[in-house]
Amino acid sequence: MLAQHFCNWRAPSAPEKSILCVGLELENIAEWPCQCALHTSPQEQQEAGRYLHIEDAARHLAGRALARRLLRAAFGQDCVAEFARSPYGKPFCPGVSADFSISHSGSMVWVALCRCASVGIDVESMRPLPDAAELTSQLHPQEQKDLLSLPQAELQTAFYRCWTRKEAIIKAVGMGLSIPLQSFSVNTGPQDSGWIASFTANAAQGTATMLEDGGQWTSLDIRTTEDYQCSVAAHSPCLDVVVCLAR
Numbered sequence: 210m211l212a213q214h215f216c217n218w219r220a221p222s223a224p225e226k227s228i229l230c231v232g233l234e235l236e237n238i239a240e241w242p243c244q245c246a247l248h249t250s251p252q253e254q255q256e257a258g259r260y261l262h263i264e265d266a267a268r269h270l271a272g273r274a275l276a277r278r279l280l281r282a283a284f285g286q287d288c289v290a291e292f293a294r295s296p297y298g299k300p301f302c303p304g305v306s307a308d309f310s311i312s313h314s315g316s317m318v319w320v321a322l323c324r325c326a327s328v329g330i331d332v333e334s335m336r337p338l339p340d341a342a343e344l345t346s347q348l349h350p351q352e353q354k355d356l357l358s359l360p361q362a363e364l365q366t367a368f369y370r371c372w373t374r375k376e377a378i379i380k381a382v383g384m385g386l387s388i389p390l391q392s393f394s395v396n397t398g399p400q401d402s403g404w405i406a407s408f409t410a411n412a413a414q415g416t417a418t419m420l421e422d423g424g425q426w427t428s429l430d431i432r433t434t435e436d437y438q439c440s441v442a443a444h445s446p447c448l449d450v451v452v453c454l455a456r
């Protein structure tokens with residue numbers, strides 16, 4: 210999508226009992242910071258000004274602008290003045306009973322919004338990863354075993370799949386990397402839903418209860434374009450997932 214089309218773009222409204230996932234593919238990315246001014250706060254614009262690269266500023270502002278457009282579509286124009294951040298850095302909208310999660314990579318920005326559960330989304334641009342085998346050492350032993358048993362040609366895609374799934378869970382819980390990556394596992398196979406696998410007791414304090422019951426989650430990979438991997442997870446079972454990619 211070109212930045213100048215964002216203002217007239219009609220943001221979808223999040224249904225109850227579902228996860229709304231909306232992606233924007235940013236065309237001519239350097240033009241986005243200026244166009245996002247209407248939908249971002251002075252504080253966010255100040256934050257964006259600290260990025261060295263305009264692409265990073267554009268992704269940050271587009272993510273915040275998209276989240277705000279979705280919240281306004283769901284809760285009305287006046288609902289969102291300034292986002293706050295949790296002690297671990299997850300943005301939230303004070304006074305609104307909905308959770309959202311932002312992710313950006315390459316020219317993609319995704320936001321997931323859920324009115325009934327904590328939600329996390331992660332998108333990654335799948336660049337070549339020559340050291341994928343070594344990177345698996347950061348993961349849960351079962352994930353490591355599964356990935357290293359794959360033929361080399363399949364390893365990279367499977368690694369990204371595993372990565373975005375874990376990251377979506379981490380972002381739903383909201384505690385960042387204080388949750389040890391080895392403390393929970395996902396299925397690394399190509400089945401695109403229900404991939405939360407197991408949790409061990411040593412998950413960081415406060416997360417164990419959320420993580421213990423894998424069956425109490427909705428988890429899904431989202432089809433974007435072939436160069437990207439994207440996953441969403443929410444702490445409530447059997448939610449519908451509504452997906453919209455604006456290009």
Ligand SMILES: CC(C)(COP(=O)(O)OP(=O)(O)OC[C@H]1O[C@@H](n2cnc3c(N)ncnc32)[C@H](O)[C@@H]1OP(=O)(O)O)[C@@H](O)C(=O)NCCC(=O)NCCS
Nearest residue numbers: 269297298299311312313331372375376380383384385386
């Ligand atoms: C910040 C983190 C939550 C995700 O970061 P990331 O994948 O590098 O980047 P993304 O674009 O997907 O997400 C960044 C957004 O997450 C949100 N975020 C920041 N802290 C968060 C937290 N504790 N919980 C949930 N969301 C958070 C913010 O909206 C941020 O964007 P913004 O500052 O522009 O608003 C964190 O998990 C991290 O640093 N991860 C490092 C990567 C890693 O080792 N992953 C291993 C997975 S196998």
